[in-house]
C-alpha cells in the first residue's frame with residue numbers, strides 16, 4: 001500500500017522551462033548530470049524519479065554528496081517544486097498514536113486512483129499550510145531548534161500553531177520528551193544540551209504533531225558515532241510502535257542497512273535501484289550499488 005508516489009519527477013535548478021527542456025532532452029539520451037551541467041550550465045537535481053513509498057515503512061534514500069537526496073526529500077513537503085512530474089500523497093493514512101491506540105493505523109486503500117490521494121503540487125497556499133501542519137513533519141540535520149525557546153516550547157511549537165490550549169500541548173510535549181528519553185529537561189534551552197540531546201528534542205518536536213509522514217534529512221549525520229547509534233536504535237524502537245511512514249536520508253550505507261526496510265539509491269539525480277538491503281546485496285542494479293554493498297554481510 002503506497003503512501004507517497006513520485007511520478008516522473010525531474011528538477012533542473014535555475015532554468016526556465018525551455019532551458020530545462022533542453023537539459024532534460026540530454027538526460028533522456030543518457031547523458032549524466034555532470035556532462036549536462038558542463039554543456040548547458042544547469043544543475044540537475046533529479047531526473048525522472050518514479051518511486052513509491054509504502055505506508056508505515058522506513059524508507060532510506062542513499063547516495064553520495066550531490067546525488068539529489070535533499071532535493072528529493074524537500075519535494076515531499078514542497079520546500080522545492082519540481083520542473084516536471086507529480087507527487088501523490090494519501091492524506092487519509094492514519095498513524096495517529098497519541099491515544100496509544102494503533103489499531104487504525106494504515107487501513108486506508110492507497111493509490112492515486114483513490115479519491116484519498118492528492119497531487120500535492122496542486123495545493124493552494126491554505127491547503128499547503130494544512131498539509132504541512134497535519135501530514136508531514138521534518139527532522140533537520142542541524143536540529144533546527146529555536147534557541148530562545150525552552151525544550152518544552154520547542155516541542156510544543158507545532159501544536160501552538162494548531163491553536164491547542166497550553167495545558168494540552170504541554171502534556172503532549174511532555175509525553176514525547178519522555179518517549180525520546182528526555183525527562184526533566186523541559187525548562188532547559190537548546191544550547192545547554194549536547195548534540196544528541198538536541199536531536200532528541202528535534203525528534204520529539206516532529207513526533208508531537210502526530211503527522212503520519214516523518215522526513216529526516218541526514219538527521220543523525222552530525223552526531224558522534226556512539227550517540228548516532230543510540231539515536232538509530234531509538235528511532236527503530238519508536239517506529240515499532242508508531243508505524244509512521246519515514247523517509248530517511250543518509251549518505252552512510254551502514255546506517256541505511258541498519259534502519260531501512262527498503263533503500264533507494266540515487267546517483268547523479270537518477271534513481272538507480274529500490275529494494276530491501278538483501279535485494280541490493282544479491283541483485284545490485286549496477287557497479288555503483290555493488291560497490292556500496294560489497295563487504296556488507
Ligand SMILES: Nc1ncnc2c1ncn2[C@@H]1O[C@H](COP(=O)(O)OP(=O)(O)OP(=O)(O)O)[C@@H](O)[C@H]1O
Pocket residue numbers: 013014043044045063064065066067068069070071072251
Ligand atoms: N539551490 C540550488 N541551486 C542550484 N543547484 C542546486 C541547488 N540545490 C542543489 N543543487 C544541485 O543539485 C544537485 C543535488 O543536490 P542535493 O543537495 O539534492 O544533493 P544531496 O544528495 O543532498 O547531497 P549532500 O549529501 O551533499 O547533502 C547537486 O548537483 C547540487 O549542486
Ligand SMILES: [Mg+2]
Pocket residue numbers: 069070071
Ligand atoms: Mg543533502
